[in-house]
Amino acid sequence: MAQTTRSTSDLPAVAGPVFRLGDEGYDNEIAGFQTAYTHRPEVVVGALHAEDVRAAVEFAALRDMPIAVQSTGHGLSVALSGGILISTRRMDAVRIDPAARVARVGAGVRAGALIEAAAAHGLAPLNGSSLSVGVVGYTLGGGIGLLAREFGYAADHVRAIELVTADGRPRRLEPGDELFGAVLGTGGNFGVVTALEIELLPITTVYGGQLQFDARLVGPALEGWRLWTADLPEQLTSAITMLTIPDSPQVPEHLRGRYTATINIAYNGGPEQGERLVAPLREIGARLADDLRVMPYTDSHAIYRDPDFPHPYAATNALLSQLPAEATDTFLDHTGPGSGAPVVAGLRHLGGALGRPGPAGIAVDHRAAEYVARAIAMPDADGSAARERLAGIREALSPWTIGHHLNFLYGDGANADEAQTRSGYEPARYASLAAAKAVHDPRNLFRGNRNIRPR
Numbered sequence: 001m002a003q004t005t006r007s008t009s010d011l012p013a014v015a016g017p018v019f020r021l022g023d024e025g026y027d028n029e030i031a032g033f034q035t036a037y038t039h040r041p042e043v044v045v046g047a048l049h050a051e052d053v054r055a056a057v058e059f060a061a062l063r064d065m066p067i068a069v070q071s072t073g074h075g076l077s078v079a080l081s082g083g084i085l086i087s088t089r090r091m092d093a094v095r096i097d098p099a100a101r102v103a104r105v106g107a108g109v110r111a112g113a114l115i116e117a118a119a120a121h122g123l124a125p126l127n128g129s130s131l132s133v134g135v136v137g138y139t140l141g142g143g144i145g146l147l148a149r150e151f152g153y154a155a156d157h158v159r160a161i162e163l164v165t166a167d168g169r170p171r172r173l174e175p176g177d178e179l180f181g182a183v184l185g186t187g188g189n190f191g192v193v194t195a196l197e198i199e200l201l202p203i204t205t206v207y208g209g210q211l212q213f214d215a216r217l218v219g220p221a222l223e224g225w226r227l228w229t230a231d232l233p234e235q236l237t238s239a240i241t242m243l244t245i246p247d248s249p250q251v252p253e254h255l256r257g258r259y260t261a262t263i264n265i266a267y268n269g270g271p272e273q274g275e276r277l278v279a280p281l282r283e284i285g286a287r288l289a290d291d292l293r294v295m296p297y298t299d300s301h302a303i304y305r306d307p308d309f310p311h312p313y314a315a316t317n318a319l320l321s322q323l324p325a326e327a328t329d330t331f332l333d334h335t336g337p338g339s340g341a342p343v344v345a346g347l348r349h350l351g352g353a354l355g356r357p358g359p360a361g362i363a364v365d366h367r368a369a370e371y372v373a374r375a376i377a378m379p380d381a382d383g384s385a386a387r388e389r390l391a392g393i394r395e396a397l398s399p400w401t402i403g404h405h406l407n408f409l410y411g412d413g414a415n416a417d418e419a420q421t422r423s424g425y426e427p428a429r430y431a432s433l434a435a436a437k438a439v440h441d442p443r444n445l446f447r448g449n450r451n452i453r454p455r
Helices: 026-030 050-062 111-119 135-140 215-231 271-282 297-303 325-335 384-396 418-422 427-440
Strands: 018-020 043-046 067-070 084-087 094-097 102-106 158-164 170-173 192-199 205-213 236-244 259-267 293-296 314-320 343-349 371-377 401-403
Touching: 018 026, 026 043, 026 084, 043 050, 050 067, 050 084, 050 158, 050 192, 094 111, 102 111, 111 135, 111 297, 135 192, 205 215, 205 271, 205 297, 215 236, 215 259, 215 271, 215 325, 215 343, 259 271, 259 297, 271 293, 293 297, 314 384, 314 401, 325 343, 325 384, 343 384, 371 384, 418 427
Parallel strands: 043 084, 067 084
Antiparallel strands: 018 043, 094 102, 102 192, 158 170, 158 192, 205 259, 205 293, 236 259, 236 343, 314 371, 343 371
16 A cells, blocks of 8 residues: 555555555556656555555446556547556556467556567467557457468457456456457456466567668658558568657757658568568669568567657547548648658558458457558647548548547547547457447446447
């Protein structure tokens, strides 16, 4: 229990620390990777294990308090005001079963820790681009990984879920169980996940890295990448990212302030075939950087080089059914350096295994999408300018948009209404999820998220 002069008789009896608003340590406990906004709960429980989570949920349910969950704070969508925050970052145990090729990860495990633990056995998870992202949060949103076109969504490879539901009951779910498919893809709407068992793959190396082009070749690089992705093997997953590189001391001097396009490559195959596949991209022109190589899978974060320090950000995305030249021209017009406040703009190639139904009917829809367009902005003081800018980008892409990926919506709490959540699902799926929510969380305790309201 946290040391405080306040009475703690009405706080949940747990092994981990507990904080009220104003207590010493409260601000550190609620802090996360997203710094533009944060949860401001009445009570924070720093859970050490599943029993702490159960006690916290029971405490909240008896008092009809809304519940939010946070591990790393990367994907914070809606900031909770009041209620109870369950901080799971201390639940960071990883156990590998190399014979079964399965990892059991606690709710606080980060991708980097899982990659290292799996690599010791010649295995790899279906992680995303950042080492510091929480495995559970990433997977509950679907999880589009480095090799997603070959293996599909990370959530399709979950073998078991351990969670605490709104009635304070610990449960273990496996494929075929009533709630299994609803939990995966809905980001914490049905309970607090305390651990996942996930499939690992016998992968030790990957061919990949970055090709970076200067401002005069951004347009040709985008068009070249668009045409190139039309006919690729599923073993190759790629993206293109366009941004003005910050003029800061942390950046090599020759890159500061430059507008660039970077093509990110991940190929699960040999270097000879990898070189043949990327040859058309090198024909685009001179490159500021070209570091494509075979790398240990433990170095695969170098393919994207996501920032590893907390910072503020807002973002939107659009799942696209197709990518004609008109769509890429429109995207560049609305995100390039002459379009207003700077944004980080990117397109990721989907399709392949991502387009096929998973084995357990999980709640990840819009699988017909061939690409996802993303835009990340620096939020202003009240967030209104960033929201307006991102909304304009979404509107420009609407002719080709079939939905949105809820894992890639950040800093948009003012617009996090039911309509936005619905955009992540097909209508029939959303109706079934709302019905399941009415059964398993009728009071909507779990609403510090992209909320599915009970029907």
